[in-house]
Amino acid sequence: PPFPLKLRGPVIKGFGRGSKDLGIPTANIPLSGLSVGGNDALDSGIYYGWCTLDHRTIAQTTTSSSVPSATDDTSPPERSSNHAVADLEYSSSNTTSSTVYPTVLSVGYNPYYKNTQRSIEIHILHNFDSDFYGATLSLIILGFIRPEYDYVSKDALVEDIREDIRISQRSLDREAYLGWKSDDWLAGDA
Ligand code: ADP
Ligand code: RBF
Ligand code: MG
Numbered sequence: 001p002p003f004p005l006k007l008r009g010p011v012i013k014g015f016g017r018g019s020k021d022l023g024i025p026t027a028n029i030p031l032s033g034l035s036v037g038g039n040d041a042l043d044s045g046i047y048y049g050w051c052t053l054d055h056r057t058i059a060q061t062t063t064s065s066s067v068p069s070a071t072d073d074t075s076p077p078e079r080s081s082n083h084a085v086a087d088l089e090y091s092s093s094n095t096t097s098s099t100v101y102p103t104v105l106s107v108g109y110n111p112y113y114k115n116t117q118r119s120i121e122i123h124i125l126h127n128f129d130s131d132f133y134g135a136t137l138s139l140i141i142l143g144f145i146r147p148e149y150d151y152v153s154k155d156a157l158v159e160d161i162r163e164d165i166r167i168s169q170r171s172l173d174r175e176a177y178l179g180w181k182s183d184d185w186l187a188g189d190a
Helices: 018-020 056-061 083-094 154-172 175-182
Strands: 004-009 025-029 045-054 103-106 120-124 135-148
Touching: 004 025, 004 175, 018 154, 025 135, 045 154, 045 175, 103 154, 135 154, 135 175, 154 175
Parallel strands: none
Antiparallel strands: 004 135, 025 120, 045 103, 045 135, 103 120
């Protein structure tokens, strides 16, 4: 399909294998919300692109009382024990744009794990202090790296993912891709 492909959705729970089994967390979003056509518009495989997280949606979907309310958008929230959320909320109240992160993503059935449902999983090339389930993730996919493969070992899978990460980083550093960081879609209003 033609790039860019634009997707947006809430970060949902997967099997929890990304962090625990591979050491590579992936934010899963529902396989709907594609800007073009239905689910088949996005072939299975490994891609790279940019993403943003809409932190305001974290507070709305979290029941913890330590997380600031999303309704008060004039004053910064109190510091809470959930530092990542608090930091993100501060930045959102002071600026109009949110951080745009380089990402690498996997779409498909994870042949190594033989999933029965197709999924879309986004590994963000950034170290976060805590989880962000419930946040709205906006994504622009800009390029295809390879199809999904089965592997003889977990180490072989991880080795390829590490190479995917390097390819994504290197590609996104190029002028042609940097421009997409300021696309309205990532600001959440397109
Ligand atoms: P799941 O199977 O529920 O997707 P994972 O083990 O794949 O669990 O971990 C994904 C979760 O980890 C994300 O939903 C997000 O809340 C958190 N996370 C922390 N750092 C990252 C990151 N760099 N990229 C993606 N998700 C991250
Ligand atoms: N799973 C596979 O079974 N085969 C793959 O080729 C494969 N490539 C991946 C590449 C990247 C960049 C990422 C982030 C994940 C990939 N996965 C692949 C999915 C991986 O198995 C999955 O993220 C974990 O099982 C956690 O759900
Ligand atoms: Mg995941």
